[in-house]
Structure formats: structure tokens, C-alpha cells
Amino acid sequence: MITDYSVLENLNGLQYWMMLNHKSHKLIYLIGLLFLAAFIVKTITDKFRIPSVVGYILLGTIFSQSVVGNLSFLSKEFLAWYNYLLNTLNFITVLAVSFISFGIGTSLYIKILKKLEFELALIVLFESIGAFVLVSGIMFLLGKELFVAILFGTIATATAPAATVMVLKEYGIPGEYSATLMVVLALDEFLALLIFSFMEPLSYILASPEVELTITNMLLIPLFRVAAAILLGLVIGYISQYLMIRCSSESRKILLILATIIGTSAAAVFLHISPLFANLTLGFVYRNIPKRRLDVSDKIDILTVPLLATFFILAGTKLDISNLFDTSFLIIAFAYTAMRMLGKVGGAHFGAKLSSAPKHVEDYIGFGLIPQIGITIDLAFIIQKDFVQIGGNVASISMLILNVILFTSIFTEIFGSLATEYALIKSDEIKTKRY
Helix, strand or coil: CCCCHHHHHHHHHHHHHHHHCCHHHHHHHHHHHHHHHHHHHHHHHHHCCCCHHHHHHHHHHHCCHHHHCCCCCCCHHHHHHHHHHHHHCCHHHHHHHHHHHHHHHCCCCHHHHHHHHHHHHHHHHHHHHHHHHHHHHHHHHCCCCHHHHHHHHHHHCCCCCHHHHHHHHHHCCCCHHHHHHHHHHHHHHHHHHHHHHHHHHHHHHHHCCCCCCCHHHHHHHHHHHHHHHHHHHHHHHHHHHHHHHCCCCHHHHHHHHHHHHHHHHHHHHHCCCCHHHHHHHHHHHHHHCCCCCCCCHHHHHHHCHHHHHHHHHHHHCCCCHHHHHCHHHHHHHHHHHHHHHHHHHHHHHHHHHHCCCCHHHHHHHHHHHCCCCCHHHHHHHHHHHHHCCCCCHHHHHHHHHHHHHHHHHHHHHHHHHHHHHHHHHHCCCCCCCCC
């Protein structure tokens, strides 16, 4: 029961203010504008066969606060509203990446994992470690503090499957290289989330002099949160797939899958555990527990089109355009990209060689691991949210990391798609390019 009635007065005042200023109307205006712009961008990128993610990020950059804020004909009141409305859409980040994580989880098929377990384990292990070590190392050599170097290295371990999967789906390829790459992508995300779950708290402790570094906050608490997220995904996933099998109506299936993914995300946020890990586990349960395949991938692909478009556009709005004229920023961005690609490609090659993988897998598996945007952005948002509480120079570091990822993602998405296509040709799984 509420005993402090001043809280009610404040809430009523806030409600009255929001109604008076038609906040909901302004939000609809912004969402409508973004969807219209997304449709135009999607049309253009499809026509010129450019990854749509790149178009969405560039569109978001046009709508970014750093660009809109410099338009002299806009009033201060309008700019304040605009920034406020953009921030109110931040929940879309959690939802979008939850759906991405669920889709990745459905790629983890136990039968394939058992067949290729040693080969896959070494590939994923070495490409992730390679990216972490090289990126952290170059950042430290460039004069960044240890916690900053660790954060950059942690972010570098994640690989975004969207651009690579898009190429594979376009050709509908069933070859050995493609099958191996799909599972590697899924395992890579699992390992990246695991690394992040331990390295991000460690970096936070290193950045906060008042926080003591102990076994409990460095190891036990992150381990508990990972285990809790996995348990949450297992429980909800088991119940949901049981109900899904008994659904005969397509509309009920769609409502159930939406309720499952969004509900899991909500529960994870409430419990202060990772929605990404929980939904990854959820997808794993959907793929492996039922005796017959539930075929939810097509439904998810359709449902998430507007969600992912909005997610990438909103990510682009965080890009500070002034960084493009900052030499130190460009050096960091170039070093991050070069070391990450070297770590991914070189580490995957080394892991495949140690596991005696087929020659075409050994030589080209790393080329499908170059794209990074997706879960990487959500990890960067988590860093921003956590480290901004420390204040001072640490808060600006979190924005630097987000901007480096957004800026370099434009290139890795384009180059990553071309590199995957090149690998498919060299692996004799396709004969000609699309172009």
C-alpha cells in the first residue's frame, strides 16, 4: 500500500503533462516517419543488392541527434522532444536482440553438434580468443586503459549471423561448408555472451576504484546470472513448446511465440539476468525438445522485419557524425576492425587446422565470421547503460565503444557478405556471383 501520497501527486502531474503535450501522438509521428523511411531504404538496398542493415544504419545516422541537432531552423523545444522520444524507444533494443537470440538458438541442433563437436569447438574457441586477444592488445598499445581494452576485446568476440545467413538463404545451399558455418555462428554467439557475462563485470570493477575486486563479484555473481538465465529459458521453453505442439490455429501459434519470447525477455529484465542468454536457451529448447520440428523460423522472420528495421535505425541515431572528422577516433576504428578480422579469420583457420577439418572448411570458414552488427550493438548498449552510472570520463568511453561498432559495422556488413560469397565459390558450393 502506498503511504506517501506525494508519489501519487507526482504521477498524476506527469500523466497530465504527457496528455497535455500529446506525447503519444508525437511518438506515432516519429514511428510512422521511421517506417516510411525504412521502406524506402529497403527498396533501394534490394535494388542494388546492398545489405539492408547498412541502409538502416545510414538512415539512422541521418536521423541522429548529432545531425538533427545542427539544423538551425529547429527550435530547442522540438529538439528536446525529439531526443526524449528517441530515448523512449530504447526498449526495442531488448526486444529485437531477444528475437535474434531465439533464432540463433534454433540453429543449435544436438545431432549436428554431436557429429562435429570437436571440430566446431576448436574453431569457435580460437576465433573468439583470437579476436579478443588481438583487439584488446591493440587497444592497450594505443594507450587505452585496461578496462577499455577488455571491453573492446569482449565486444569483438561476437559475430552477427544476419548478413551471412542472408547470403546462405539466398542460395539455399545444403553443403558441408554452409552447415558448419551455421552451427559455428550459433556457438559463437553463445560463447560471446558467456565471455561478456564475465568480462563486462570485471571491466566495471576495474573502472570503479570504490568497488573491490573479489571472487564473488567477479565470478560467482556472473555465473549465477548465466545459470539463472539458462534455467529460465529451459523452463519457459519446455512449457511453450508443449503448448505449441497442441496449437492447431496459425494465429494462436503466432501469439504464443510472441508471448514466449517477449515474456521471457520481461522476466529476465525483472530478475536482472540476461534476456539474450534466456532467449538463446529458449530457441535451443524449441529446436531440440519436440519430436517433430515446429517450423517457427518463417513466422519469426516475418514478425521481426519491422522490429529489426527499427532496431538498426535507432542504433544509427546514436552515431556521432563528428567522429568521422576525428583522427584519433578513425585510428581506433581502423585498428579495431583490422585486428578483429585478423583474429576471426586467423583463429578460425587455426582451430579448423588443429581439428583436421576438411580443407575448404579450414581455408574459408573465417570469411563467414566478419559481420558484427546485431547482438554486438545490444552488448554495447548494456555497456553504455552500466558505465554511464560511474560518470566522468568513463561515461564517454561507453559512447566511444558504441560509435566505433556502429561506424565499423557499415563496412563489415558489406565486406562480410562479399567474403561469405567468395568463400562459397572457393568451397565449390556455388559457381558464380550474384553480380
